[in-house]
Amino acid sequence: xxxxxxxxxxxxxxxxxxxxxxxxxxxxxxxxxxxxxxxxxxxxxxxxxxxxxxxxxxxxxxxxxxxxxxxxxxxxxxxxxxxxxxxxxxxxxxxxxxxxxxxxxxxxxxxxxxxxxxxxxxxxxxxxxxxxxxxxxxxxxxxxxxxxxxxxxxxxxxxxxxxxxxxxxxxxxxxxxxxxxxx
Numbered sequence: 001x002x003x004x005x006x007x008x009x010x011x012x013x014x015x016x017x018x019x020x021x022x023x024x025x026x027x028x029x030x031x032x033x034x035x036x037x038x039x040x041x042x043x044x045x046x047x048x049x050x051x052x053x054x055x056x057x058x059x060x061x062x063x064x065x066x067x068x069x070x071x072x073x074x075x076x077x078x079x080x081x082x083x084x085x086x087x088x089x090x091x092x093x094x095x096x097x098x099x100x101x102x103x104x105x106x107x108x109x110x111x112x113x114x115x116x117x118x119x120x121x122x123x124x125x126x127x128x129x130x131x132x133x134x135x136x137x138x139x140x141x142x143x144x145x146x147x148x149x150x151x152x153x154x155x156x157x158x159x160x161x162x163x164x165x166x167x168x169x170x171x172x173x174x175x176x177x178x179x180x181x182x183x
Contacts, residue, residue: 009046011055011069016044018062018069033061081110081175092117093166095178105182112175113139113168120165127183130160137174140167 019029019040026044030037035057042048043058050058055069079098088094092114099108111132113119124130132141133155141148142165143158150156158164160180168174 004049005046008049011050012044012046014069015040015058018064019044022062029058029061033057035061079110089119091119092168093119098177107180107182109178109180110175111166111178112173113137113166114173115168115171118165118167120163121160124160124180125182126161128160129157129181130164131155131157131179132166133177135175135177137168137172138170139174139176140169141165142167 019026024032026037026040029035029040033040035054039048039050039054040058043050043054059069077099079096081096086094086096094112096110096112097107098110099106132139132150134150134152136152138152139150141150141156144162144164148156166176
């Protein structure tokens, strides 16, 4: 899905949520905004691309900032290293889930690889992309038949359906941030 369609759907979803929070019907919102009930319904379903003028009318009618329609407020979350949930295996690999959004099909993790350990994940779903950034230590990442040496702050993106192996061949722990997107 292209970025414009994603934004249109996000605006529609946010509009519906704001309208319901204020306990307004589409008809009542139409009266407050000067935007027709049909158009408001189409916006909520992500079936039309509202003009900036329409968005201004809607935000004024709902008494909310324009940006609240374009980007809903999110709660603030802090994930402190070593304090959250950890998923470990017996081979020296540990993951801390940081963020997951099933709607956007994305997950972010902090990963730890102990000295002289390797980790070979199970096959990912078709269309999965992985981005790994080394934050501390060094990692050798083998994807298929190719190996890549990653040092602190190096990043790599690859199709995660390919066989891949993370290896820490050093005497110190390696720390990575992983972002995984699914289709």
